[in-house]
Structure formats: structure tokens, C-alpha cells
Amino acid sequence: MNPTSSGELHIRYELDLLPAAPLLLLFRYHYSGTIDNMYEMSSQTEKDIRNITNLVEIENKSILELGCGTGRITFALAERVQEVVAIDIDTKAIEKARQRNVNENVTFRVENIENFDLGRKFEIILSIGVGYMYLRDLPNAIKNISRHLEEDGVFLLICSSPDAEYQKVVDLLVEENVRSLSFYKQFEKILSSHFTFEKTILKERLTFSQFEDIVSCFQRELKEEYQKELKKPQIQQLRDYFQGRNKLSVEDDSQAYICRNNVT
Numbered sequence: 001m002n003p004t005s006s007g008e009l010h011i012r013y014e015l016d017l018l019p020a021a022p023l024l025l026l027f028r029y030h031y032s033g034t035i036d037n038m039y040e041m042s043s044q045t046e047k048d049i050r051n052i053t054n055l056v057e058i059e060n061k062s063i064l065e066l067g068c069g070t071g072r073i074t075f076a077l078a079e080r081v082q083e084v085v086a087i088d089i090d091t092k093a094i095e096k097a098r099q100r101n102v103n104e105n106v107t108f109r110v111e112n113i114e115n116f117d118l119g120r121k122f123e124i125i126l127s128i129g130v131g132y133m134y135l136r137d138l139p140n141a142i143k144n145i146s147r148h149l150e151e152d153g154v155f156l157l158i159c160s161s162p163d164a165e166y167q168k169v170v171d172l173l174v175e176e177n178v179r180s181l182s183f184y185k186q187f188e189k190i191l192s193s194h195f196t197f198e199k200t201i202l203k204e205r206l207t208f209s210q211f212e213d214i215v216s217c218f219q220r221e222l223k224e225e226y227q228k229e230l231k232k233p234q235i236q237q238l239r240d241y242f243q244g245r246n247k248l249s250v251e252d253d254s255q256a257y258i259c260r261n262n263v264t
């Protein structure tokens with residue numbers, strides 16, 4: 001049965017996923033090393049590169065990547081583009097990215113999207129999975145991005161869709177003021193003060209092969225302060241949820257904004 005064909009069934013499905021939400025929240029918002037593992041397990045990088053290249057022409061272009069983390073997208077793009085300048089606010093992530101880097105046309109910098117100034121413009125600006133809802137000064141961030149884009153350049157922003165099952169479950173747990181649906185309405189308003197944009201939905205599912213894979217990710221990568229999360233009752237609930245299942249598959253659609261500078 002198609003879950004979206006019946007409202008009632010759809011709601012039950014979301015609630016059924018509820019025990020998984022605290023763990024998925026940790027995946028998404030903490031430590032990029034953990035995020036790396038999630039991406040590896042779900043072949044996310046291949047999907048992201050396919051999405052990017054379907055939406056924008058990147059061959060031989062100058063690229064600015066915002067919130068690059070440890071560089072998985074950066075490295076996958078390096079051979080095809082003229083250069084990538086990749087920025088992230090997280091010093092540790094940038095250190096790790098620099099250690100991994102073997103490309104002469106790639107530069108990593110510790111910068112904050114809200115106030116960075118590279119003193120130059122780029123043909124393409126990419127932003128994949130950056131949590132704009134957590135920025136302190138969103139209007140300034142968008143203005144900053146706009147002034148780093150060439151007049152005929154494209155800013156491609158891919159983020160979670162607030163309509164996805166995954167995000168709806170997360171929304172049940174986060175504070176009212178960051179609920180994604182209301183945030184993205186406000187976000188689009190701010191975006192439109194500097195950009196003209198088209199929006200498209202990218203269908204995705206996150207699939208983990210088994211519960212133990214997810215737990216081992218945490219044991220390998222989590223800082224000590226998060227280890228205690230593994231003992232919380234929700235984790236037992238999550239384990240119960242997995243009993244008798246050999247897969248976790250969550251609809252995790254993304255939305256892509258293809259933005260061009262407003263003509264002034």
C-alpha cells in the first residue's frame with residue numbers, strides 16, 4: 001500500500017519511526033566524522049554528485065563549496081572542475097580535509113558563512129546539507145553568498161525537504177522555533193531578496209543495512225560525551241524497533257534551490 005495515498009497510514013508510519021529519531025538526530029547534527037560514516041554506508045556521495053551534475057554545469061568551472069565538512073563532495077568534484085575553494089566553520093573538519101587532500105586545485109579554509117570575505121567571485125557556489133536554520137544571521141549569510149557569485153553564476157543549495165518522512169519525525173522532537181516547514185518559508189523569503197530561484201524535489205531514501213552498523217559508527221566516531229547517548233532508553237527502543245527487521249529505510253527527500261543573482 002502506498003503510504004502517501006492515505007493520511008492515516010502516513011501518520012502511523014511517521015510514529016513508527018519515532019524511536020529512530022534521536023539517533024538520526026545525532027547523525028545529522030553532531031560531529032562530521034559520524035556524518036562521514038553515514039554517507040559511506042548509504043552511498044550518499046555518489047547520489048549527491050549525480051544530483052549536482054544533473055542540476056548545474058560544473059565542468060571546468062570555479063567552485064566555492066560552503067560547509068564542506070571533511071571534503072567528501074570537494075574531492076569527488078576536484079577532477080572535473082577548474083578549482084574548488086571549500087569552506088567550513090569547523091576547524092577539525094578542515095584539518096581532516098587538508099590531511100586527505102591530494103588535489104592542487106583544491107583549497108580548504110576555516111570560514112563562517114555568515115561573515116566570510118574571500119575578496120573574489122565564483123562561477124558556481126554549492127551548499128550541500130548545511131543547516132541554515134541554525135545560523136545566527138541568515139540575511140547576512142545570504143547576502144554574503146550573493147556577493148561571492150559571478151553575475152551569471154549559479155548558487156545550488158541542496159537541503160533536507162521539510163516534507164520528507166525523516167524531517168517530519170525530527171520536527172516532532174525539535175523546538176518550535178526551528179521547525180523546518182516554517183523555517184523554509186522564512187528562508188525562501190530571505191533567499192528571494194538576493195536571488196531568483198527554482199526549487200526541485202530530489203527523491204531519496206536513507207537505508208542502513210542493520211542496527212549494529214549504526215551503533216558501531218557511534219562507537220568508532222563519537223566523542224566520549226556522546227557515548228552516554230547509547231545507553232539512553234531511546235536506544236533500547238531503537239534496538240527493539242529493529243528486532244525482526246534487517247533494514248532501516250527512511251524517506252529522506254531533499255530539495256534543491258537553483259539560484260541566480262537578482263538583476264539590479
Ligand SMILES: C[S@@+](CC[C@H](N)C(=O)[O-])C[C@H]1O[C@@H](n2cnc3c(N)ncnc32)[C@H](O)[C@@H]1O
Pocket residue numbers: 028032035066067068069070071072073087088089090093111112113114127128129130131135
Ligand atoms: C551536515 S554537514 C555537511 C558537510 C558537507 N557539505 C557534506 O555534504 O559532506 C554540515 C556542515 O556545515 C558546516 N557549517 C555549519 N554552519 C556553518 C557556518 N556558519 N559556516 C560554515 N560552515 C558551517 C558544519 O561545520 C558541517 O561541516
